[in-house]
Amino acid sequence: MDRSAEFRKWKVQCLSKADLSRKGSVDEDVVELVQFLNTRDQFFTTSSCAGRILLLDGGINDFEVQKQNRGWLLVTHKPCEKDDVIVALKKANGDATLKFEPFVLHVQCQQLQDAQILHSVAIDSGFRNSGITVGKRGKTILAVRSTHGLEVPLSHKGKLMVTEEYIDFLLNVANQKMEENKKRIERFYNCLQHALERETMTNLHPKIKEKNNSSYTHKKQKKTEKAHAQCITKENDKELENDDDDLGINITIFPEGY
Numbered sequence: 001m002d003r004s005a006e007f008r009k010w011k012v013q014c015l016s017k018a019d020l021s022r023k024g025s026v027d028e029d030v031v032e033l034v035q036f037l038n039t040r041d042q043f044f045t046t047s048s049c050a051g052r053i054l055l056l057d058g059g060i061n062d063f064e065v066q067k068q069n070r071g072w073l074l075v076t077h078k079p080c081e082k083d084d085v086i087v088a089l090k091k092a093n094g095d096a097t098l099k100f101e102p103f104v105l106h107v108q109c110q111q112l113q114d115a116q117i118l119h120s121v122a123i124d125s126g127f128r129n130s131g132i133t134v135g136k137r138g139k140t141i142l143a144v145r146s147t148h149g150l151e152v153p154l155s156h157k158g159k160l161m162v163t164e165e166y167i168d169f170l171l172n173v174a175n176q177k178m179e180e181n182k183k184r185i186e187r188f189y190n191c192l193q194h195a196l197e198r199e200t201m202t203n204l205h206p207k208i209k210e211k212n213n214s215s216y217t218h219k220k221q222k223k224t225e226k227a228h229a230q231c232i233t234k235e236n237d238k239e240l241e242n243d244d245d246d247l248g249i250n251i252t253i254f255p256e257g258y
Helices: 003-016 028-038 063-067 082-089 112-124 164-204 206-211 226-231 234-241
Strands: 043-049 052-057 072-076 096-101 104-109 131-135 140-144 150-153 251-254
Touching (some): 003 104, 052 082, 104 112, 112 140
Antiparallel strands (some): 131 140
């Protein structure tokens, strides 16, 4: 089976599976983005989360609690109110932790160059911790992610350890992060559409492709293009300068059988 046929097979298998996430469906804020990617021949999404504020009852690094959907006291993909958190905390028996988890998206790409296009768009949109993984079976996955999360313990053994005033402060921070997260998603979707339009035009005109062949490698040159400037405004550049996330491509080689 050739690589293109194998990729199409993987895509059909993935998109035909039931959604096993806790919510059971794609989050509202990324439905349009996910649908857009899945209609493209060279991409399909394997998982996504638009970003959420949640309150967990367990240890601060208790991955198993979260993984098994135990101890979920509160979860929302919208700005959160203090009263909702206070009510939820009354159900806590262990160490309750307030978390904000930013947008994450995993996309399987037909070729490495397809993943590079998405990676460049993700970085420019503020998702500075994005990376590419390449499996030995040829699966190329682009992960869109950032590190502007939040994780703060609020109670210990069911006893509240902070004041309501501090909870109010934390929620203001979390809600601001949620708003910024939404802006980055919109920016990513916008820039992605422009990037794929340019790629289509490049493929239709080989001379343009030859001229712009090094556009991904030389990002500074690419940022001077007029179309690219429509996605990255001066205001956005200023926001991204304040982002402490790491830059660059992360290539991971998975073991045989991935």
